[in-house]
Amino acid sequence: MERKIRRKDGSLRSVSYAKWGYIFIVPFFLAYLIFTLVPQFLTVYNSFFENYQDGLNQVGPNYVGLDNYKTLFTPDSAGTVRIVKYVANTMIMWFAGAVPQFVIALLLAIFFTSYRLNIKGQGFFKTVIYMPNLIMAAAFSMLFFTLFSRVGPIQALLVKNGWIDASFDFFSHRITVRGMIATMNFLMWFGNTTIVLMAGIMGIDQALFESATLDGANAWQVFFRVTMPLLMPIFVYCLITAMIGGIQMFDVPQVLTKGNGAPDETTRTLVMYLNNYLTNKNYGMAGAISVIIFIVTGALGGVVYKMLVKQYKEPQRQHRRRKGDVL
């Protein structure tokens, strides 16, 4: 019914108003063209050139074909391909922060939307959990640094209680530095995810929960058979945006490790690597890394989208049909 009216409405519009559609989207595309698309092509173009500074002298640009990419993928003496290592670092640290981020966010979203639990003071909780997102990453990292430094209060406290040795250094162990970075990412983003997921759950028709409960489903079944499938599109949206954020991970490890990615470059991310070439004006290498980041992002996004959406489309449709039968 509704659809028909819309279509009729639409065909009417298409006669007289189509040009307005173009006009309204022109600013967006103009800005995109100037500030993103052209720079993007420039970036790709740069990746085929040798182009850097030796002191105040410009070297290049000389066309070198795929040499920059070859350099990127040449293993060092220990057999490590460094860019692969940085991709892995980025993914590991993102994952370590994202798992608790999504688990906690989902839990909280369910708590907050549950009539049975009827959480009091929701406004307060929701306000507070978003607050860490307001601290800028650079400031947050500085706080963590002073807290956990060799002369910081945490070290003093733990040593006093005899839990760690006085010579322990939080910044010289892979697991602690990565842990700090993951923790910061978790703290900064779980509130944001909670709010968006909550909005998604509230958008689900309450009658579905009720009928499922009447059918004798327990809380787990309701969650996995009703909530999750219907929440999937918004969940995928959250996951993808979180992943984009993860690939861009930069400020937190950069400031926390003073740009070193210590220890042994195990906290160095892709964008920190890119940033180093950018600030040192080695545009050829920076271009090549940008292209790699582009490819990695595209691949990851595509995989996640395909996997999750496909998997959940089936049960969702089935559920709708069954509900229709009951009615």
Next chain:
Amino acid sequence: MRALSDNAKGKIKLTILRVIVYAILAFLVFLCLFFFYLMIINASRSNAQLATGFEILPKEHFIDNLVNAWNDASINIPRGMLNSLIIALATAVLTTYFSALTAYGIHAYDFKGKKFVFTFIMAIMMIPAQVSALGFVQMMNKFNMNNSYIPLILPGMAAPVVFFYMKQYMESVLPLDIVAAARVDGSGEFRTFNTIVLPLLKPAIAVQMIFSFVSSWNNYFIPALLLDKAEMKTVPIMIAQLRSADYSKFDMGKVYMFILLAILPVMLVYIILSKSIIKGVTAGSVKG
């Protein structure tokens, strides 16, 4: 009898569940607020006091630190706050307005290539800004715009993620009949958008405004590559510089005060707006 005990069991279960839930919430609240508390306490301590570890209660140096930080010559925090405010505010307005406009253009009109346009925006949503940073910085250097607000504000006009959110929101709350009615009344297309559609989008606009304000206020990567003049620097650049600041005047109390000042404006805006923001997100109830 049995039903009653079941009911009682259920009640006990619920109470236990509630206790657990509140415990989790309390822990998270502690984690979230701890850092703010720490900052406020530390901003009230002198450099020497700060070398002695944790402190539960504030000390007497708050005003000293505030005066020192505010008047610091190399890190001109008032100026930085003004720069950040201009950039973040302008970005937030441009981003939300043009995202809404674009979303409306696709939502309300039928035109050739509409589907392609939508798919295109969805595809570019994935691409991180850093990927084009190189070309962007090169371009801006070439046009002598590296110490200017323009390259930090105008790109906000094309924000695919915000566009996506607006589009979803319109799908759930914007009936096209209203638009048609406005047309019958003789309202022009721009007027319809500005005076009828925009007000309907208020909750979504509030949410995206604060999100984009915060992310612009906290943005470090691109501004750090572009800005170098003291009078153009934004707050995050100043904060990042603190770790390599001048050792001759290195004063941790002042450093904490800087950090506090850096996040204060966003905090205020957020706390004032938080109610309508949370309402906005939940009312919008983004449907996938």
Next chain:
Amino acid sequence: MKKLLAILLAALMLLSVVGCAEKKDPTEANAPAKPQGKVFNIYAWNEEFKGFFEKYYTVPEGVTVNWIINPSDNGVYQQKLDEALKGQANAKDDDKIDMFLAEADYIGKYVDSAYTMDVTSFGFKNASTMYDYTIKAASDSKGVCKGVSFQCCPAAVIYRKSIAKDVLGTDDPAEVQAAMDSWEKFDALAAKAKEKGYYMTASFAETFRAFSNNCTKPWVDANNNLQFDPQITAWMDQTENYIKNGYTLTAGVWDTEKTNQMFKDGKTMCFFGPAWYYNFCMNNAMDAEKGCVGDWRIVKGPQAYFWGGTWLLAATGSDNTEMLKDIFETFTVNEDVCTKLVQNENQYPNNTKIVEKFAKDSSYGNTAILDGQNDIAVFAELAKDIKWENHTNYDQLLNEGLQNKLQEFYNGSVSKDVAMKNFYNYVKEVYANINVPQN
């Protein structure tokens, strides 16, 4: 809306116009004498000189001084400065850099370029009272001088009297010096300090400059190959030994963990630094509550060296040449200012006449941090031996990178091989043209 579109279109057009503009040679901007500008722009990496400038230099009426300060870590200062210098030719007169500051580690890069100008071109003459090495450092390969240094930086060992007394049984400078006048003796003393529960130094890199500024070959050879001077490897060996034996801490030279050692309750005997070290690094020692002013003395230590120094360079294209000359004179030949730099700021100025006066003056003593010892006399002796040689334009980032990567070895997170591998990778990243050992 239409306005916005118009602006956007205008921006696009602007892009295409500017895109066609030709690049100008920076030397072209070196215009002959013309009316003096109203804005004086100075690039610097910290506040140190700015403080002296504001106190001791009177800015001509009607001139505004702009300080553009970027931190020097990770080469940020150089990157921003390079960018600005390259845009110098096309910048408006009031936006042009007039003067910029440079450190010993990279001054050569700017001196040997067309972006700095001959000081004689605006009538400045180097005085005989200036230390030779400061002139040599500011001169290009043809001997044309492009700037001056307002300080001379002979460096020494600054020790805690009370700890020396405990360890050696004496705090007398002559006896302390006798106990550490070679690296062997210094190492032996470190072991002794350790027995008494003290650290010899508070940072793994504390002695770095004492070695690195005595190198006999530069970081990079004629074919752009990275090379290690025996002094650098000697420092690495010493530090490895110190860390292993607990003679020093794993903190970096600038870390809070190190500077906290300067509080009264600190356990560290020796710090390495020149005159600027007092104000710049020893803030904690001068802290009103927890400091220990007067518990310090200086001696030459195992090896004479110098550390740092801030040069003022004249930027090509400056429209404030009279002011440049004036500033250069104020901070080098003006005896009144140089005297005040010693008396009020504990600096060691670049003026032999003034420092000799203080060195001989038995009534002079440093009480700001030392116990009234005449530190100028110690520095004056050391300053005679400073030579300017074996420097490259790459020194800052190479020194910084080596310390950063080795710190991970010293604090136990990686092996020495891995640390060196990471250093080579780092070098390749920041200087694509330097060849590193097969890696």
